[in-house]
Amino acid sequence: MTSPVFALVDCNNFYASCEKLFRPDIKDQPVVVLSNNDGCVVARSREAKAIGIKMGVPAFQIRELIKQHGIVVFSSNYALYADMSNRVMQTLEHLAPQVEVYSIDEAFLDLTAIDQVTTMTEFGTQVRNTVYQHTGMVVCVGMAPSKTLAKLANYAAKKYPATGGVLDLTHRTRQRKLMSITPVGEVWGIGSRLTAQLQQLGIQTAQDLADADPKQMRKHFSVVLERTIRELNGESCLELEQQAPAKQQILCSRSFGEVVTDKAMMKQLIGGYVSRAAEKLRAEQQCCRYLQVFIRTSFFRRDGNQYSNAASTRFPVPTDDTRALMRAAHLLLESIWKHDIAYAKAGVMLTELSPAQNQQQDLFCATDHQTSRKLMTLLDQINAGKYGKAWFASQGKQSPWTMKRGHLSPAYTTDWSHIPQVN
């Protein structure tokens, strides 16, 4: 039996690259993309990284740098990123027999059968060139016998220009060489907390971790860390998941552009989140049994009056009906609402999901299932079309959850009226 080979394909500076694709005029300029509400930096172009802009810094802290270096700033444009992501993934589907879309800008490929035909490096280069040709997106490719090592290979392909963006890490000696110069915190699954704890134990590099006793580490930490150690030693513990598993929870939450103190306003906001969450739920073809609503002040407040609370309910029968969810959510809000609080964030969470088909009905609870289904389908159809939107009165007349998006780029690829023009 041949041992498995995985490739990790990862887009470089994905959001920033998406923005640059349609703006050749800023090709070599530093670019940053901000989170919702134009809050934090969530993506940086190569040039912006070189200036020293860190991932996750609040926008207001880099105002001077932006001015000084002429950094081009964008609000996040998820419609654009999702569309570009689809194009990249479709290209990958043509290049490899099995693809796992791992996130918006990354995919694992199963290359187990490929190594007979061509060298790994050649294949990786072909992937890189083809994706660039088809989409304009630059990707790096890392290949190795486990997902964790493939991640590491990709990290190195990005970090070391001499690799040409493609790294074959299938050989043991090369794995050891790379791991011995890579900080343990760069390993997939090792975050800041674990890094600190591992360093206490004298584990500094990826190689140190690979050399640790997996049984011992499991006892000390968890089964997850044990798996990571085995993966670093070339033992594949994580399989390729071609079919995305059904979601287990759906969350819709926002920080507000300005604090909210008015209950009626909060009701509208929660209504909007429920609406959106229910839409996602139906798109997944699932129903939920459990609904949670939460509201809170800002963690960053220094003065008193911090407040954070959540309330939840379990339905007798799973539902995907926005009306039922919204009624329940508003009751939950009533139960946790406190006056004279400056709320900064709120959200709703749906859990205990199950397939929408074959729902067990409640004998004593007369819901008109047919009508509900028809109404929700119609609602989703209207909102998917381009002839206007339909929403519930309790969400307010205009969507009150407009957030700060001062630097939004056009919907180049998803709206005819925004299509780029060549003059």
Next chain:
DNA sequence: TCTGGGGTCCTAGGACCC
């Protein structure tokens, strides 16, 4: 003045049962 959103998995500890 100004600090994102949406997920997953694992573990510890309490409640409860026999």
Next chain:
DNA sequence: TCTGGGGTCCTAGGACCC
């Protein structure tokens, strides 16, 4: 006075990822 042991289920919270 003396007060078991083992199992399951649930939840909250921590840690991680992108």
